[in-house]
Amino acid sequence: MTMVVEIMVCALVLLGAAFVLIGSWALVRLPSTMERLHGPTKATTLGLGSLLVASVFYFQGRLGVWTAHELLIALFLFITAPISANMIAKVHLHRVRIGAFEEPDTKAGAPPRPPGEGDWATFEAPTRNTQASTANT
Amino acid sequence: MIRHIVPHPALSVMLLGVWLLMANSITVGGVLLGGAFGLILPKFTEPFWPDRPRVRFGGALLQYCLVVLFDIVVANFEVAWLILFRRNRDLRSRWLVIPITLSTPEAITVLAATISLTPGTVSSDISADRKSLLVHALDVADAAAEIARIKTRYEARLHRIFA
Numbered sequence: 154m155t156m157v158v159e160i161m162v163c164a165l166v167l168l169g170a171a172f173v174l175i176g177s178w179a180l181v182r183l184p185s186t187m188e189r190l191h192g193p194t195k196a197t198t199l200g201l202g203s204l205l206v207a208s209v210f211y212f213q214g215r216l217g218v219w220t221a222h223e224l225l226i227a228l229f230l231f232i233t234a235p236i237s238a239n240m241i242a243k244v245h246l247h248r249v250r251i252g253a254f255e256e257p258d259t260k261a262g263a264p265p266r267p268p269g270e271g272d273w274a275t276f277e278a279p280t281r282n283t284q285a286s287t288a289n290t
Numbered sequence: 291m292i293r294h295i296v297p298h299p300a301l302s303v304m305l306l307g308v309w310l311l312m313a314n315s316i317t318v319g320g321v322l323l324g325g326a327f328g329l330i331l332p333k334f335t336e337p338f339w340p341d342r343p344r345v346r347f348g349g350a351l352l353q354y355c356l357v358v359l360f361d362i363v364v365a366n367f368e369v370a371w372l373i374l375f376r377r378n379r380d381l382r383s384r385w386l387v388i389p390i391t392l393s394t395p396e397a398i399t400v401l402a403a404t405i406s407l408t409p410g411t412v413s414s415d416i417s418a419d420r421k422s423l424l425v426h427a428l429d430v431a432d433a434a435a436e437i438a439r440i441k442t443r444y445e446a447r448l449h450r451i452f453a
Contacts, residue, residue, distance in 0.1 A: 172370060179373040187412070188383050191428045192373060195409035199366035222314045235406030235413070242414035242426065264385050264424060267417035277418040 154214035165207035172200030302328035343394040369409040386425040397452040
């Protein structure tokens with residue numbers, strides 16, 4: 154491995170590890186559920202991205218081959234991370250609605266209602282007929 | 291005719307790409323097997339996506355991906371800064387209700403995933419009438435400006451992709 158590649162891999166690994174650490178630190182120090190959700194789901198996207206790029210460069214320098222299946226890890230992460238964050242947020246909405254918290258839990262206060270008649274989709278079945286819901290009838 | 295054999299060309303190409311990435315090499319056998327999956331799976335899963343929207347693959351989609359990647363990198367540094375140095379009582383976290391004009395579920399899903407991936411905002415829910423998105427923001431000074439930014443930066447571009 155040449156010196157340049159080594160330095161690049163080192164820098165990327167350190168940057169990635171730093172972001173993952175900061176994301177985990179956010180879990181400890183932010184005040185409430187919704188704020189804590191921001192740490193691990195986000196600061197880790199760049200952290201893991203740097204680690205994956207470092208992996209690509211490492212195997213290029215070590216074995217002289219370009220590997221690409223790191224891209225798949227990034228792809229699956231980008232697909233799944235928003236979904237798990239969304240699920241946690243929805244559980245939080247339900248817990249707020251049933252009054253699971255003694256005091257206002259988040260700094261942002263209780264979530265607002267959507268404008269108009271309806272409610273959020275976790276509390277109510279979708280009202281507007283869309284292509285997806287009419288297709289099976 | 292070609293539509294009949296390849297009902298979902300984008301999915302076929304993606305399956306082939308994912309297969310080759312998983313094998314981590316380009317061999318004749320790998321391309322043939324991936325190509326076979328790309329032909330067979332969309333055919334069998336066709337009933338799963340009735341009335342799917344037409345997606346324009348091209349400059350708009352590429353531009354959107356680049357914008358989102360750039361935003362993820364920049365905003366990651368901003369959020370890391372907030373986590374390390376902002377005191378909890380100075381954190382201006384709040385709920386945003388974003389009115390959306392996108393109509394297809396696929397486009398709304400992409401918008402919500404983009405909002406969740408760009409640091410500082412998590413999309414939490416959609417209203418039952420599919421007209422607004424509930425988003426939690428970690429630190430926002432001006433809610434109206436943030437909503438306008440999301441609408442012009444992401445939603446307007448998605449309108450051009452999901453025609």
